């Protein structure tokens with residue numbers, strides 16, 4: 001006869017220890033889901049940490065109680081935005097926490113958090129001179145308790161909604177309560193360790209503060225789940241709906257990986273696909289996200305854009321979606337040259353431009369007859385639907401897809417553009433460019449043209465520059481240095497608002513690469529042309545490449561001296577990378593010189609091929625130092641960063 005089990009044990013049995021129908025008890029799943037969500041909003045935790053850090057480390061010390069005038073509004077914005085966005089994520093309204101919906105949510109819920117954050121401070125002012133067990137309450141304590149207060153207020157607010165109460169059966173298991181209490185305790189312990197035993201003096205970078213914030217937000221999301229599971233699904237979200245997931249996975253290489261979250265621009269391809277996809281598709285965008293398995297979904301169409309350095313992430317995501325039965329299409333400058341490799345992971349590949357084939361792909365998808373490969377016409381110009389989409393899409397998205405020409409007059413053997421665009425140079429109708437730019441007038445101070453080379457069609461460029469002054473826009477773009485040979489073009493560019501050009505110098509005047517034809521043969525004129533561009537009042541972001549045939553550490557030193565003479569606004573030194581589709585890729589492959597085909601390393605920051613003078617292991621450790629050394633010692637921005645660093649470090 002089985003022994004009569006006590007209540008607690010029964011509950012634990014059902015919720016934790018004994019596998020019921022679903023192996024994983026709801027709480028464990030909830031913990032897992034909450035960790036998933038929290039890591040997609042890591043940027044907010046980081047912002048919360050920076051806010052607390054600046055407040056505790058600077059504002060309070062210098063402005064005392066007045067620091068609250070800065071701290072509280074920012075904290076309200078952060079919590080209100082998080083609160084609303086967690087609800088969005090839990091309901092499936094949004095998959096990813098985007099800045100746009102974050103702002104919208106902050107506006108929606110700020111009053112709620114204004115109340116709960118101000119209350120503790122009023123209390124503080126009242127109990128200023130009171131001490132508890134010999135501890136005098138300090139402002140920092142109040143800041144901490146305000147966080148706990150937020151959680152408790154969140155519970156009250158959610159419980160206030162009649163539909164749901166903690167006591168409702170199945171709403172909250174013992175384990176859930178244990179998880180919440182456990183987190184609150186961990187938070188309290190971390191707080192006291194931090195504040196009363198100065199743990200931060202032992203641990204670098206205040207891990208304790210960010211750890212405490214992480215736990216704090218975890219609680220937040222965990223409780224959000226507990227309540228939201230019982231809300232009715234919002235109107236309008238139906239399962240029949242056709243969904244298109246557009247994904248731009250994070251790039252490879254440390255700089256690119258974190259750059260992907262903080263600095264990444266809005267991928268132009270997203271706007272192209274949105275313009276060409278029928279409006280009855282619900283489109284979900286994944287650009288600046290740390291990918292998580294909770295994003296995988298069956299029954300959807302998935303479009304993944306990949307260049308070499310993010311292709312391993314792209315392949316992993318494609319494979320997992322395909323396993324679920326979703327249909328996966330890939331495209332971009334990497335898979336266009338290695339379609340067979342991509343087809344091992346996805347259903348279809350678009351080689352070249354998708355504008356001419358995407359409507360056919362949608363049709364084939366809806367008739368369940370997708371082909372393995374779709375050959376788009378490379379560089380197929382600027383179809384009107386895309387311009388129309390750009391004319392109505394949010395400026396925050398369009399600003400990263402301002403393109404006047406596509407293609408380049410040079411055919412450098414390390415660049416993919418000649419293979420992507422062929423010898424044709426496509427110029428967008430100037431009327432369309434001006435119409436689009438007029439949307440930015442008075443709204444954006446600075447815009448960026450993504451042209452590979454804004455001076456690839458000099459006639460067109462000068463005509464455009466002549467028409468731009470009335471827009472009163474400042475702009476930057478990529479350009480080849482031969483613009484300096486055309487005084488008129490340089491003057492017109494400046495009058496049109498050009499303040500900076502990214503110029504691919506690639507080599508210095510003493511490099512043997514200059515004997516090759518093309519833009520590198522201009523190397524002897526680099527100093528003269530640089531002076532002309534600077535004299536025209538245009539800043540230079542100088543890009544150099546290390547790793548050419550005869551490069552060695554002496555040539556690197558000469559390159560450094562050359563950069564000092566150029567003294568651009570920013571110096572960027574990349575490592576020669578044989579991208580698929582480039583001449584050096586096929587040459588090196590043919591000569592069996594490629595050492596690594598781990599595409600993550602194809603981010604211009606790693607040596608992936610054998611070099612007679614440079615050892616790849618050596619460059620692995622030295623390249624980041626070379627990158628920073630060249631930036632800090634040869635460029636104006638570098639000098640500024642050094643001064644700021646000295647200023648901040650001299651603060652202690």
Ligand code: B12
Pocket residue numbers: 250251252256257259260264265266267268269272302303304305306307308309329330331332333334336350352353354355406407414415416417420450451452574579580602603604
């Ligand atoms: C704008 C641009 C950028 C922008 C934004 C790129 C983005 N997509 O988010 C910024 C400045 C951020 C950037 C950064 C880098 N870039 Co860049 N960039 C370009 C540039 C000039 C234009 C790309 C673009 O957006 N064109 C407009 C859109 C509409 O066209 P598209 O992206 O080319 O896509 C077309 C087709 O490929 C296809 N397609 C593309 N994706 C998909 C997806 C699907 C599902 C389908 C069906 C079709 C499809 O259809 C599109 C048009 O119809 C290209 C050069 C070029 N002309 O292609 C280099 C280029 C893509 N960049 C390149 C590189 C190497 C980089 C960096 C690694 C450089 C570095 N050192 O850091 C970084 C990577 C940063 C990161 N993301 O992590 C290389 C890529 C080579 C490779 N095989 O990987 C290129 C080709 C330049 C070159 N000279 O070789 N870049």
